[in-house]
Every structure is written in structure tokens, then in C-alpha cells.
Amino acid sequence: MTTLVEFLNESLLLPLHRYSYEECRATADWLLAQMNVRPLVGIVCGSGLGGLAEMLKDQVAFNYKDIPNFPQSTVHGHAGRLVFGTLKGKPCVCMQGRFHLYEGYPIQKITLPMRIFKLLGVETVILTNAAGGLNQDYRVGDVMILKDHLNMPGFAGNNPLAGPNDERFGVRFPCMSDAYDRDLQQLAFDVGAELGYSDFLRKGVYCVLGGPSFETIAECRMLHKLGADAVGMSTVHEVIVARHCGMRVFALSLITNQAVMDYESEEKANHEEVLETGRLRAEQLERLVSNMVMRIEHNSDENINLY
Numbered sequence: 340m341t342t343l344v345e346f347l348n349e350s351l352l353l354p355l356h357r358y359s360y361e362e363c364r365a366t367a368d369w370l371l372a373q374m375n376v377r378p379l380v381g382i383v384c385g386s387g388l389g390g391l392a393e394m395l396k397d398q399v400a401f402n403y404k405d406i407p408n409f410p411q412s413t414v415h416g417h418a419g420r421l422v423f424g425t426l427k428g429k430p431c432v433c434m435q436g437r438f439h440l441y442e443g444y445p446i447q448k449i450t451l452p453m454r455i456f457k458l459l460g461v462e463t464v465i466l467t468n469a470a471g472g473l474n475q476d477y478r479v480g481d482v483m484i485l486k487d488h489l490n491m492p493g494f495a496g497n498n499p500l501a502g503p504n505d506e507r508f509g510v511r512f513p514c515m516s517d518a519y520d521r522d523l524q525q526l527a528f529d530v531g532a533e534l535g536y537s538d539f540l541r542k543g544v545y546c547v548l549g550g551p552s553f554e555t556i557a558e559c560r561m562l563h564k565l566g567a568d569a570v571g572m573s574t575v576h577e578v579i580v581a582r583h584c585g586m587r588v589f590a591l592s593l594i595t596n597q598a599v600m601d602y603e604s605e606e607k608a609n610h611e612e613v614l615e616t617g618r619l620r621a622e623q624l625e626r627l628v629s630n631m632v633m634r635i636e637h638n639s640d641e642n643i644n645l646y
């Protein structure tokens with residue numbers, strides 16, 4: 340029979356220990372053993388934005404189910420493939436599908452890929468997501484560059500860095516006031532202007548909730564009052580882990596629907612609309628991201644051909 344101590348250990352403590360440095364290292368080494376390039380840029384595709392992975396040249400792809408220690412995608416619009424390749428000559432790795440809290444994974448598991456990115460050699464992470472627009476000036480199809488976030492699960496103690504801290508990844512108390520790299524935000528606006536996208540580029544604050552239910556009208560009103568411009572169910576946990584281990588972060592939200600703020604409205608948020616808006620903006624997002632990647636400078640640029 341299971342003793343109380345064993346039960347507590349398994350249900351409360353073990354999940355915090357399960358994704359160790361050694362396990363992340365083993366996964367990264369498994370991937371590197373099959374690859375002759377080391378990625379400098381890691382890209383995460385949001386709901387309906389998996390097409391971003393298709394822009395990589397000379398692809399080598401792995402299904403998540405074949406990668407040791409990797410979670411599985413369970414959401415429609417998230418293919419579940421890790422794709423390596425080059426983008427305008429720069430080595431990249433792309434998650435075609437991400438993990439969300441509402442899928443039932445522990446928060447440490449949904450963010451595990453960020454640590455694997457780090458151990459693969461990634462220096463810059465580009466995160467994309469689909470989000471509901473709270474800012475009344477936003478329109479469906481706008482692209483919001485994240486300047487900051489509100490971490491609602493974090494307020495309740497659900498932070499991916501909870502549990503023992505391994506200094507090999509980063510410090511116990513990482514700063515988050517500089518989470519979103521300002522030079523990369525500016526680069527997005529510069530590249531966007533050159534591509535003629537200024538009309539639909541915005542800058543704002545993203546708020547993460549646990550999902551999977553979409554928000555009530557009262558919740559949307561509250562989040563808007565708190566300073567959020569868009570609401571979603573991802574990204575922030577990945578940003579925290581990526582910053583903890585010292586990678587530069589850029590994130591964007593595609594505003595796929597207007598959050599419902601009005602009791603007279605007949606609008607209802609739904610996942611099909613989210614995916615459809617992703618399809619409509621896919622091409623422009625691919626151009627924006629690929630042109631940014633081409634212009635990002637990396638410490639290891641001169642070593643690209645050595646791996």
C-alpha cells in the first residue's frame with residue numbers, strides 16, 4: 340500500500356523534479372546526433388500558424404512522439420513536429436505546435452522545449468500566438484508585437500520556474516522587466532514598414548489565462564481595465580523559461596478575434612475563427628518573420644558552418 344509520504348512525493352514533489360538538466364541534455368544530444376547544423380533561432384508556431392515551419396529550407400523534421408522526453412500535441416492546428424532547417428541561410432528550429440496548460444501537462448513540461456532550444460544552441464526565440472483583441476482600436480488580422488505580459492496563472496503560483504532551481508539554466512529570481520527584447524521589437528516595426536505592413540502592426544500587452552474556455556464578458560472587461568491589449572492561453576510561460584536561461588525573446592500575437600466586451604453582442608469566440616484568421620495572415624507573417632531572422636545578429640554567426 341502507498342504510504343502518505345510516497346503519495347505526497349509522487350503527486351506533489353516528483354513533477355517538480357521530473358524535467359532535469361540531464362533529461363533536457365539527453366533530448367538535445369539525441370537531436371544533435373542526427374543533425375549537422377546547430378540552430379541559432381527557435382520559432383514557436385501558434386494556433387493556425389504552423390505554416391511558418393514550411394518556410395524552412397533543407398528541412399529535417401521529427402514527430403514529437405519520436406523525440407525522447409517530448410510532450411505530444413493534442414490541439415487541432417498544432418501539428419506536433421519539430422522542424423530544423425535554414426531561413427535565408429540562418430539555421431533555425433521550429434516547433435510546429437506548442438503545448439498549453441489546459442492540455443493537462445504540468446507547466447514545467449509545456450516549457451521544456453525552451454530549455455532544449457537553449458541546449459541546442461538557440462540564442463533568439465521567436466514566439467507566435469493567436470489571441471483575442473481587448474484593445475478597442477484593434478481589428479481582426481492585426482499583428483501585435485508584445486512589449487510586456489500579464490501572467491495570470493503566475494499570480495496564483497503556477498510559474499514554470501517553481502520548484503528547485505538549477506543554476507545551470509539560470510538564476511533563482513530572474514528579472515522580467517526586460518523580457519521582450521526592445522531591439523527586436525524595433526526590428527519588427529522596421530521590417531514591417533519595409534514590407535508595407537504598418538497599417539496592421541501594433542504594440543501591446545498580452546495576458547495569459549489557463550483556458551481552454553474562452554473568457555466571459557466580465558473577464559474581458561476586467562483584463563482590459565488591467566492594461567491588457569490581447570488575451571490568450573500560451574507564450575508567457577515559454578517567455579519566462581527562455582529568459583531564465585538567457586535567450587533573447589521576441590513574441591507576436593495575431594489578433595484572430597475580437598474579445599466580446601458587450602452584453603448586446605452576438606459574437607462568440609471559437610477555435611475555427613482563430614484558425615481561419617491564421618490562414619488569412621499566414622503569408623504576411625512568414626515574410627515578416629523570415630525577414631527579421633535574416634537581420635538578427637548572433638554571437639555565433641561566424642561559427643555557423645562549424646557544426
Ligand SMILES: O=P(O)(O)O[C@@H]1C[C@H](O)[C@@H](CO)O1
Pocket residue numbers: 384385386387414437439467468469470550571572573574609610613
Ligand atoms: O497556441 P496559441 O496560443 O496560438 O493558441 C490559442 C489559444 C488556444 O490554444 C487556441 C484558442 O483558439 O488558440
